[in-house]
Amino acid sequence: QVHLVESGGGVVQPGESLRLSCAASGFSFSSYAMHWVRQAPGKGLEWVAVISYDGSNKFYADSVKGRFTIFRDSSRLLLQMYSLRREDTAVYYCATAHSTIAKRPGGGGTMMAPGFWGQGTLVTVSS
Amino acid sequence: QSALTQPRSVSGSPGHSVTISCTGTSNDVGRYNYVSWYQQLPGKAPKLMIYDVSERPSGVPDRFSGSKSGNTASLTISGLQAEDEADYYCCSYVGSYPLYVFGTGTRVTVL
Numbered sequence: 001q002v003h004l005v006e007s008g009g010g011v012v013q014p015g016e017s018l019r020l021s022c023a024a025s026g027f028s029f030s031s032y033a034m035h036w037v038r039q040a041p042g043k044g045l046e047w048v049a050v051i052s053y054d055g056s057n058k059f060y061a062d063s064v065k066g067r068f069t070i071f072r073d074s075s076r077l078l079l080q081m082y083s084l085r086r087e088d089t090a091v092y093y094c095a096t097a098h099s100t101i102a103k104r105p106g107g108g109g110t111m112m113a114p115g116f117w118g119q120g121t122l123v124t125v126s127s
Numbered sequence: 128q129s130a131l132t133q134p135r136s137v138s139g140s141p142g143h144s145v146t147i148s149c150t151g152t153s154n155d156v157g158r159y160n161y162v163s164w165y166q167q168l169p170g171k172a173p174k175l176m177i178y179d180v181s182e183r184p185s186g187v188p189d190r191f192s193g194s195k196s197g198n199t200a201s202l203t204i205s206g207l208q209a210e211d212e213a214d215y216y217c218c219s220y221v222g223s224y225p226l227y228v229f230g231t232g233t234r235v236t237v238l
Contacts (some may be wrong), residue, residue, distance in 0.1 A: 035172075036228075039150040044130070045165070045173065045216050058227040062128075098163065098178045113163040113218050113227060115184070117172040 002027045004094050004118030011124045014121045016084055022077040022094030022118055030054070031110030032086045037117075048092070049079065050112060052108025057107040059110060064088075080093035084125045091120040131215065131217055131230035138236040139207045147233045149217035155228055157198035162222035164193055164202045170212045174217075177202060191221040204235070212237045 003103030008020040022034075036048040049060045049070040058070050069080040077094050101108065132150040139145040149156065149164075156162055160180045165173040169208035175184055180200060190205045200219070204211055217230035 032164070037229075045167075045218075045219070045224060045229040052227060059224065061225040065224075067175075081199040083152060093172055097177055098184065110226065111161065111220060113161065113175075113178055113220065114165075115175050115178070118170050 002096065004096070004116065005096055006092065006118045006121035008062050009092065009121030010121045011126060012084055013127050014085060014125055015082070017082045018021055018084060018093055018123060020079040020081070020094075020121060023046045024077065024096075027096070028100070029075055030101070031100040032071040033101070033107075033112060034061050034070075034072060035095045035114045036092060037095060037096065037114055038088075038092045039120075040087075043090075046090070047114075050097075050110045051077070052110050054108055055107075057108045057110050079085070081123070084123075085106070089123060089125045091122050093120045094118045128155075128221060128225055131228055133215075133217060133221060133233045135229040135231075136234040136236065139204075140237055140238045141207055141209065143207050144203060145202050145203045145207060145235060146203045147215055147217075148163065149230045151198050151200075151204070151217075151228070153198055153220055154223075155219040155221045156172055156195065156200050159220045159222060160195065162195060163191070163199040163218045164191075165216045166211075166213045166217065166220050166226070167216065209237050212236060
């Protein structure tokens with residue numbers, strides 16, 4: 001079955017960098033666009049970024065554009081975060097698109113919302 | 128792009144129905160039939176309950192249903208059960224930056 005395991009979270013100071021990883025298994029990873037979504041403590045969900053099934057299309061939330069980079073390899077989804085701010089403190093979830101690229105090829109699958117989610121990794125930005 | 132508007136909380140008795148609204152604009156909910164709904168139990172990751180306005184993923188009970196009218200989408204839970212007590216979020220495709228926007232979230236309480 002679908003298995004997503006996030007790692008790489010931790011405590012960093014403002015201005016520092018961090019790389020999150022999401023290990024995927026149990027499904028055809030290369031057939032899905034993938035998302036990052038975050039949730040600040042006690043707050044709601046915020047969409048962060050999406051990458052197409054083949055890595056050719058990437059889209060970001062305004063709040064992270066220019067500071068975060070989403071990318072993928074054969075079995076992992078990654079999020080490189082630079083110039084971290086206190087407001088980036090959150091649990092970061094990786095998620096598949098809700099269906100494979102075959103259902104909706106437009107944008108390389110980026111037009112499909114998050115489907116299956118991992119358990120998340122906590123990033124704390126604090127001095 | 129502002130978050131989609133949901134009621135802060137709704138409640139209902141076991142066996143009854145509750146409906147959660149999700150109000151956006153003509154640029155998001157009103158433009159695309161790409162609204163999804165997520166259930167988040169305390170301390171857990173969100174779970175997809177509805178996608179593309181009214182489609183249910185495999186394994187989601189048919190007590191959960193989705194619909195849309197104009198700029199407002201809705202999630203209805205019929206035959207409410209204690210296990211349905213959770214936070215629920217809607218999400219809409221926007222088509223431009225940012226590509227997706229979530230709702231403010233609704234706490235469902237089973238009385």
